Amino acid sequence: MAYNFTLRGKTYSFKDLKTVLAKATPERSGDVLAGIAAEDNKERIAAQYCLSEIPLKAMLNDLVIPYEKDEVTRLIIDDHDAKAFKPISSLTVAEFRDYLLSYEVDGTILKDLAPGLTPEMAAAVSKIMRNQDLISVAQKIEVVTKFRNTVGKKGHFSVRLQPNNPSDDPKGIAASIIDGLMYGCGDAVIGINPATDNPQEVSKLLKQLDDFRQQYEIPTQNCILSHLTTTLEIIDKAPVDLIFQSISGTEKTNSSFGIDLHLLQEAYDAGTELNRGTIGNQMMYFETGQGSSLSANAHHGVDQQTCEARAYAVARKFDPFLVNTVVGFIGPEYLYDGKQIIRAGLEDHFCGKLLGLPMGCDVCYTNHAEADQDDMDSLLTLLGVAGCNYIMGVPGADDIMLNYQSTSFHDAMYLRKVLNKRPAPEFEEWLLKMGIFDEQGNRKELKEQMLKLKS
Structure with a gap:
């Protein structure tokens, strides 16, 4: 499926989801080496805008590697939990970002959501997030x-x-x-x-x-x-x-x-x-x-x-x-x-x-x-x-x-x-x-050495 986005009078065309994801990625030498990175920041921004408007559910059909050619793709699709995905099934990538950052969405909600997410959904939303956003959402999640x-x-x-x-x-x-x-x-x-x-x-x-x-x-x-x-x-x-x-x-x-x-x-x-x-x-x-x-x-x-x-x-x-x-x-x-x-x-x-x-x-x-x-x-x-x-x-x-x-x-x-x-x-x-740490989490021998120095 092709995707298009017009930025300041210029229309950028991306032939499929795989291309949008690659072009939207923050600059990375490996993607440049592979020949799939955005040509410049304008194309990268256009791709990020385009990606932000793609519905999450589209990623269940527009596969980055064909189902019949890759067992990891088959694993992703066959193990997808539709029930867990339902609360966010109507969201675009941008709306998903806002959802993740909202104060109401906590670690318990995100734990229940995880089986309904595909890697492409996670990668997509990360590409339109600042470092601060990545930190803010990740710290909500406890995986024990x-x-x-x-x-x-x-x-x-x-x-x-x-x-x-x-x-x-x-x-x-x-x-x-x-x-x-x-x-x-x-x-x-x-x-x-x-x-x-x-x-x-x-x-x-x-x-x-x-x-x-x-x-x-x-x-x-x-x-x-x-x-x-x-x-x-x-x-x-x-x-x-x-x-x-x-x-x-x-x-x-x-x-x-x-x-x-x-x-x-x-x-x-x-x-x-x-x-x-x-x-x-x-x-x-x-x-x-x-x-x-x-x-x-x-x-x-x-x-x-x-x-x-x-x-x-x-x-x-x-x-x-x-x-x-x-x-x-x-x-x-x-x-x-x-x-x-x-x-x-x-x-x-x-x-x-x-x-x-x-x-x-x-x-x-x-x-x-x-x-x-x-x-x-x-x-x-x-x-x-x-x-x-x-x-x-x-x-x-x-x-x-x-x-x-x-x-x-x-x-x-x-x-x-x-x-x-x-x-x-x-x-x-x-x-x-074992007497290695004290109750405050300090190494005991270091504390004792400091006390000796002070005396």
Whole structure:
């Protein structure tokens, strides 16, 4: 279906919804690289105006990737909840924005609405929202998940402790874990990107983590971020807590990752049978990121942010414990500078939460991007205000194995302090019991050192 909009005497024509969405996207280097971005700001504004007038229900028929060509599209359409969608079924994209921002619409209403929303609806409304709007709506939404502790409650903020090591050295990993725990990190998950996907080595790492967890009775969950097929190979032999996989928003991209919806279902069923959680059994962990479909030449002409939102439909299908967008990891070819990374992080968080997901974010950038740690401090703080469930905790914020810049244990302490947020409740009790934190959330040894200095 073609869409037209006249701006200052000039008529702009867009051949379909996919084109309108791409042209309406705030400037993004990846869309420029793909040849689908607006030619200039005038065309972008015209596309945003045009998009704002499109009825939400049109997105159930004008599909960005044909139903018969893509299993993610089929998932989106087949799982759409018409009853949940009914309260907003008559709205345009602009009216939906006003609805989301209204004071009367709270987190309970948005939770009930989530099954009725498609990723394209979430992406569309985000494209006509300011950063402030994205933050304002996202902070209304509470998505709580449970395994050995509770992540996502309002007033709480969690951290994935990421003790990566270039050679999977057990001592190096152990040192990073202890360091992170001393800063109150690790309540989301203690998760390692392994240097090798060898099943025997992954099993060894899982046993090391599980032995450590049990020795100190830590109420958290572990994960080795190996490929799904590796996890399935060892799932009956190793102490698997969370099951990890990178996912994307098109069938072709997921195929390039070596997965499909059937394999994800197999992993979900296997993890459910393990029943290793103590207070809940949500055990899937998904990572996403804008640009993955373009880098795999599998985007079908869909803009990278809409592709990203479609990945959340895949995640939503499997009731995950954690989801996070690794926002600046691919590089400046997709998100050129700090401004684009900040915008993308807020979009991803907003769309994920709106679709009912427990969203975290790896606030990160590569060293060849036009970004620095000040940009990451800004995004970190904005996401904290927006109600992000968790971030990464990397020693010194510098991942020496993956070669990118992320957030540190200290960054998590900063955010909890300035926004008065606490770790996951069960994990905070453990920190107090172990004498690591005091009742005010301060590290005890630092407080004692300050008192000694004053005396």
